[in-house]
Amino acid sequence: MPEIKFIKSPEVPLEMHKVRVVQKLTLLPLEERIKKNEESGNNAHLLKNEDVFIDMLTDSGVNAMSDRQLSAMMAADDAYAGSASYYKLEKIVCEIFGMKFFVPAHQGRACEHLLCETLVKPGQYVPMNHHFTTARAHVLKVGGLVEEFIHKEGFNAQSNRPFKGDVDIKKLRKFIEKEGREKIAFVRMEAGTNLIGGQPVSLESFRAVGELCREFKLKYVLDASLLADNIYFNKTREAECKDMSIKDIIRAISDQFDIIYFSARKITCARGGGMCYRNKKDYLKARDLIPLYEGFLTYGGMSIREIEAMAIGMEETLSFDMISQGPIFIAEMTRLLTEQGVPMVTPPGGLGVHIDCTKFLPHVPANQYPGGALHSALYLVAGIRGTERGTLSEDRDEDGNEVIAKMELLRLALPRRVFTLSQVHFASDRIMWLYENRDLIGGLEFVDEPKILRFFFGKLKPIGDWQDKLVKKFRKDFGDSL
Numbered sequence: 363m364p365e366i367k368f369i370k371s372p373e374v375p376l377e378m379h380k381v382r383v384v385q386k387l388t389l390l391p392l393e394e395r396i397k398k399n400e401e402s403g404n405n406a407h408l409l410k411n412e413d414v415f416i417d418m419l420t421d422s423g424v425n426a427m428s429d430r431q432l433s434a435m436m437a438a439d440d441a442y443a444g445s446a447s448y449y450k451l452e453k454i455v456c457e458i459f460g461m462k463f464f465v466p467a468h469q470g471r472a473c474e475h476l477l478c479e480t481l482v483k484p485g486q487y488v489p490m491n492h493h494f495t496t497a498r499a500h501v502l503k504v505g506g507l508v509e510e511f512i513h514k515e516g517f518n519a520q521s522n523r524p525f526k527g528d529v530d531i532k533k534l535r536k537f538i539e540k541e542g543r544e545k546i547a548f549v550r551m552e553a554g555t556n557l558i559g560g561q562p563v564s565l566e567s568f569r570a571v572g573e574l575c576r577e578f579k580l581k582y583v584l585d586a587s588l589l590a591d592n593i594y595f596n597k598t599r600e601a602e603c604k605d606m607s608i609k610d611i612i613r614a615i616s617d618q619f620d621i622i623y624f625s626a627r628k629i630t631c632a633r634g635g636g637m638c639y640r641n642k643k644d645y646l647k648a649r650d651l652i653p654l655y656e657g658f659l660t661y662g663g664m665s666i667r668e669i670e671a672m673a674i675g676m677e678e679t680l681s682f683d684m685i686s687q688g689p690i691f692i693a694e695m696t697r698l699l700t701e702q703g704v705p706m707v708t709p710p711g712g713l714g715v716h717i718d719c720t721k722f723l724p725h726v727p728a729n730q731y732p733g734g735a736l737h738s739a740l741y742l743v744a745g746i747r748g749t750e751r752g753t754l755s756e757d758r759d760e761d762g763n764e765v766i767a768k769m770e771l772l773r774l775a776l777p778r779r780v781f782t783l784s785q786v787h788f789a790s791d792r793i794m795w796l797y798e799n800r801d802l803i804g805g806l807e808f809v810d811e812p813k814i815l816r817f818f819f820g821k822l823k824p825i826g827d828w829q830d831k832l833v834k835k836f837r838k839d840f841g842d843s844l
């Protein structure tokens with residue numbers, strides 16, 4: 363955002379775009395929401411989009427595209443092999459990241475699949491700052507092991523540390539020295555660390571881990587899905603980056619890495635994914651699997667139109683207006699809620715606002731999924747959908763025990779350029795009301811629990827009749843309001 367001063371009104375985040383295409387929204391009556399919530403098994407992923415008023419489930423594949431992206435899609439060069447659109451994307455991605463080779467894959471987890479199948483041997487570790495659900499599932503699927511080295515402040519929901527995604531470098535060094543390089547497949551760093559509240563990684567930490575990897579001759583892999591938000595924070599919170607261009611910050615980060623992969627559903631606002639390699643041997647291993655899993659190399663399981671949109675979207679991440687829109691809205695909503703005492707993850711990160719459910723619902727134990735419970739309460743009172751990021755998002759261990767997450771969060775994603783400030787105010791208002799009535803909210807239990815990534819398809823029910831009591835109180839306070 364450029365420096366634009368307000369003289370009479372309070373300063374609010376100012377959009378540097380205008381909206382010309384709109385989608386109609388409906389807020390179902392409360393009685394309908396009760397029904398839909400029950401049918402979905404209190405699971406946001408099982409709600410139909412038409413039953414949701416404000417969809418804060420994710421930023422993945424639902425960011426607003428620009429007019430440049432949409433028009434480029436019309437001019438896509440459709441071909442099974444050799445599409446010009448593909449070569450355009452390859453060129454832009456390799457230029458921005460300073461890499462030599464590019465492999466397309468249909469989304470972020472498809473990259474993780476290829477990465478793990480080509481680089482991880484059974485019994486090998488993948489150390490990382492913090493896992494993402496699909497990243498860890500792919501490492502485990504090929505017999506690998508995940509170890510996390512995030513700085514201890516990363517799990518402190520309310521912290522002053524500007525880069526909570528940073529690595530505890532001493533701990534990581536000790537681990538590498540103990541295990542030795544043969545036991546380590548690669549080191550993974552996740553920009554904009556998703557599961558701890560979209561928290562960024564400093565250039566300093568990217569670099570320190572890079573130096574360690576070079577010392578021990580380890581491959582260094584960046585998950586750049588949330589890099590756009592991360593760069594905003596590098597630019598605004600890290601002294602070294604203050605006077606650097608966005609382009610130079612990206613290159614200072616990407617120069618550290620051997621492999622960079624991304625979900626283009628996030629970083630380019632399109633729908634796809636891809637990986638860049640510095641080393642030809644590793645690139646060829648992944649390239650040769652593309653026809654098996656993704657389709658031919660020059661479309662990688664994606665529509666060529668999306669490939670055009672990805673190319674433009676990647677260029678657009680070089681604009682400060684573009685990369686700041688998400689974080690400034692998130693900061694504003696976090697401010698509104700924090701002012702009313704709602705416990706939030708702070709400092710605000712990227713991707714969305716994160717409510718600290720351990721503090722919001724201290725009476726709901728982790729194995730009754732406070733984040734999931736708060737989510738169902740929010741859907742009931744506001745028609746808003748979000749995502750639990752806590753114990754519910756973990757799977758049970760091999761013996762069937764709950765794996766208790768280090769944080770219990772409810773994430774409300776703010777897809778880029780999608781919501782208006784009045785929608786942010788509405789969502790905040792209902793959350794404030796829930797906070798005042800938090801004693802009415804109870805826990806959830808599974809009635810149908812898948813073994814892998816259970817949060818996607820699992821069904822739950824409330825423990826006791828707390829949802830009835832909450833609805834009654836809503837009617838009392840809100841009258842006939844939707």
Ligand SMILES: Cc1ncc(COP(=O)(O)O)c(C=O)c1O
Nearest residue numbers: 469470471494556585587625627
């Ligand atoms: C950090 C990170 N990595 C990987 C992925 C997986 O990407 P996709 O949803 O495109 O498969 C995501 C998706 O949310 C993510 O946030």
